[in-house]
Amino acid sequence: MILQSDKDVTIMTTSKQILVINCGSSSVKFALLPKDSREPLLSGLAECLGLADARITFKTSEGKKTESLDGGRHEEAMSALTRFMENHGWLDGVAAVGHRIVHGGERFQASVLVDDGVIEGIEACSSLAPLHNPGHLVGIRAARAAFPALPQAVVFDTAFHQTLPRAAYMYAIPQRFYHDYGVRRYGMHGTSHRFIASETVATLGLDPERHGILIAHLGNGASATAVSNGRCVDTTMGMTPLEGLVMGTRSGDIDPAAVTFIARKEGLDLDGIDSLLNKQSGLLGISGLSSDCRALEDAAAEGNKDAQLALDMFAHRLARLLGGLASSLERLDALVFTGGIGENSSLLREKTLARLKIFGFAIDPAANERAVRGAGGLISRPGSVMAMVMATNEEWMIARDTAELAGL
Template sequence: MDQYVLVLNCGSSSIKFAIIEAKTGRSPLHGLAENLGTVSSKLGFSYQHKQHDGELPVNTDHQQALAVIADTLKQFEHLSRRIVAVGHRVVHGGEYFTHSTLIDEQVIHAIEKTSLMAPLHNPVNLTGINSAQNAFPHLPHIAVFDTAFFQTMPKHAYLYALPYELYQQHNIRRYGFHGTSHYYVAHEAAKALKKALGNCNLITAHLGNGCSIAAIRQGKAIDTSLGFTPLEGLMMGTRCGDIDPSIPAYLIEQLGYSASEVSELLNKESGLLGISKLSNDCRTLEQQAKEGNLQAKLALDMFIYRLVKYIGAYLAVVGTLDALVFTGGIGENSAYVRESTISQLQHLGLELDAEKNLEMRFGQSGLISHNSSKPIFAIATNEEWVIAKDAMLYVH
């Protein structure tokens, strides 16, 4: 009989959920509760490839939404009775967790301690854990951390050039995020190369509304662009990425911003949205750029230029490159972003096959490079499957 894992991913205003068969990654039921805490709260799910709408009251919070999700799943008894574990995505594990772990009071306390470093995510991750434990009290609950994959980074890569006491006393350092995605696509690239991951040097670029890039040497992460929080590094949908660190002080002291207004600006009003003054959706910007919108074109040019710079830097630190991987909503689907990026890296031995690049979209995974190039892949990520497989390690 098939065994399933319920995977929960609680965001700041949404909950993704899926029932996944851990051996194959097959997901007969998955869904999304979104716009939580607003008048437009809604629930939708897909069962056997058919879309269904659930019902959520106005201003539903995470706890209420999880109760509705649990009741919804119980309607599909042939699936729900085969759930043997619940896997929870947790954004920030700090230095406490180098791998996924069975949730107990000690683990919950450690997640609470890291909440200051991920205030938009860890508190709702904890709400999800608490609510799911109430709904499924007899199942093991496993936390899978975005930061765990990057705990192999050397100290010289993860420290900031700040007084060392800030690291010793307050754990201020680079942590990295999107770890389950980078982990998954790195393994898939190694399979495609017919090599053990431990023998692979890779650069993996997760490009979506949030973006990050990782340098992987001999199968282990040695650097990544996201830092103490998911704000540093590449330009993103609404996040600024790298800026002069004195800009926040200037905004506060000279322009009269409050600290919370600066945080809002950097996290939710910048990136592709801030430059284009139009949208954080790459598809919209590509269409508008084609139609002559100069701000849309500028936003895309900036996004691609910063990606090119990071790939160049990581080529220097991984050594001989076995493959470059694109993933995430933009990385998997935007032939334009991939082509525009690689066209600026041909002098470093990277070249796309134009036909393969156009074909490899919408869930397709495969090689998109020219025969004369170092391998370049577009790989559809599957973070939920990683969470499900990790959760099964704790099923006896």
């Protein structure tokens, strides 16, 4: 039922809804999904929290609306969000809250309901994700204060990768660093990889008990994963999101001796090295122009050789690591591209598949060009190993896990 008011079009709904929160140190990304739907009633972002230009943007079927938070922090963002939902008649329908958590270490191997012990566990993992987990905890506490009577769940990006065999997750360093400090490969983007793996099996009609899938989640942060019979068996990101592929501003794999060499030459301390590899490298560092793939493709088309090199390196590293991941599979049924770059850069998909011909991939150029802006679908030629584009939906995975844990 739709009720007209002097302020808004208020949408009343009797279905139970899940509020999904993805909280960073200075931002809150959110989505409100009906329990049985993948399409959100509401989505948006609060950003620049704690600064003078703090603001929150709401996106609904009516369009976008931005409000100033005037230096507000996470608590003010949650208050603005609850007011907006109340004005639209959605607040009373919220039945549970789900949170995305980047790092769960080895303790959390599945999604769980929040209690004090879980919060302590997330705090204990904060040293493994110092830029993410503290922000997640702020979001959890703000949401618990805003919705004290509702069940709340946490969904860990590292959980899907907990099926890695020991040979895949250990580093070739003295084992005491693993036993004393938890130094090992954990992997990231697990919620996205889990969604894509399940959807690929259903979409392509693969045997749930016997399949092999490579997944390339490509965005400003990028990772690739090998999935065998529904289980993650290898992945490119490591203890942190720095390892693996070339990314927007992250270097990905680099010889550690090169890092110490640069540090001595430049007089860099550990913080300087961290900034160099995480914030000044990747596509931005190579091109000297931008971390945005779209800007680099435009520049390369105009003859910018550094932009072209950045794109070539991105595709080369991706193909090389996908080839390595394939060695962890018993069979190879499909390669799936997802994420902002994976779903929209037909050029980088073409470059990558051209380097993977030895595995039996053959691209359909017309289908590849069509598979942008949410279109998706197969981009390989009939008779070749299947390659496809698929939009990920991490928010729905979080909402689904939350609903199941809350018994909705």
